[in-house]
Amino acid sequence: MAVMALAGCNERRDTPPEAYAHLGDRLRARLHAHDFGFLGPCAYRLSESVIGHxxxxxxxxxxxxxxxxxxxxxxxxxxxxxxxxxxxxxYGTSQTWLEWNGPLPAIFERDPERPDAYGLEFIGRRTLVAGAYGHMGGSRHYVLVDRLIRVEPVAAEKKAGPGSRPG
Structure with missing residues (x-):
């Protein structure tokens, strides 16, 4: 506990209750149920030791x-x-996590021979409420791609940051 306080982990950044679609999830968020050993918002138990979302x-x-x-x-x-x-x-300029509604199109599957940056045009939906979305809650918003209209590789400069590949 002392390590968490020294590391600054006492400043929590949670997704606000009003961000959730279902009343039960809003209540679990408001009560910080996960802090007391209960399932957090949008979670369900698959088995004694496995939790799904x-x-x-x-x-x-x-x-x-x-x-x-x-x-x-x-x-x-x-x-x-x-x-x-x-x-x-x-890196450091975006506060939006992007994900696909359905399987990731094959063109985007990770491959060292292809770029990691793409110019996109698509139909999608953005979260109504700012929160802590994506991996480790690092993004303020979440955009869900429903239909891809246009894609083109972009030669983005590689910058080191969390999740970056060297090279």
Whole structure:
């Protein structure tokens, strides 16, 4: 506990209760149920030792579908989307986690021969409430891609950051 306080972990950044689609999840968030050994929002028990989570599109409240364009950087345990960007989405500039409603299209599967940054145009939905989304809660918003319209590789500058691959 002392280590957490010294490391600054006492400043928690949770997703607010009003971000959740279902009343039960809003209550669990408001009561910080996970702090007391209960399941947190959108979680369910698969077995005694395994916890699952419902899909984001069922868990969070989203705005109606709209057209987005920008640059997406697909990283190992990371996802950065810079809405309106044309060339790059440098580390530290994005507060939006991007994910696909359905399987990831094959063009985006990680391969050292392909770039990690793409110019996208798509129809998607953005969370209504800012919170702590994505891997380790590092993004303020979550965008769910419903339909891809256009994709083109972008030669984004590789910058070291959490989830970046060297090279």
């Amino acid at each position: 419902i899909p984001a599109q069922e868990c969070y409240r989203f705005a109606p579908p709209q057209r987005f364009s920008g640059v997406w950087v697909n990283e190992y345990e990371g996802s950065r989307f810079c809405s309106g960007a044309k060339v790059d989405c440098p």
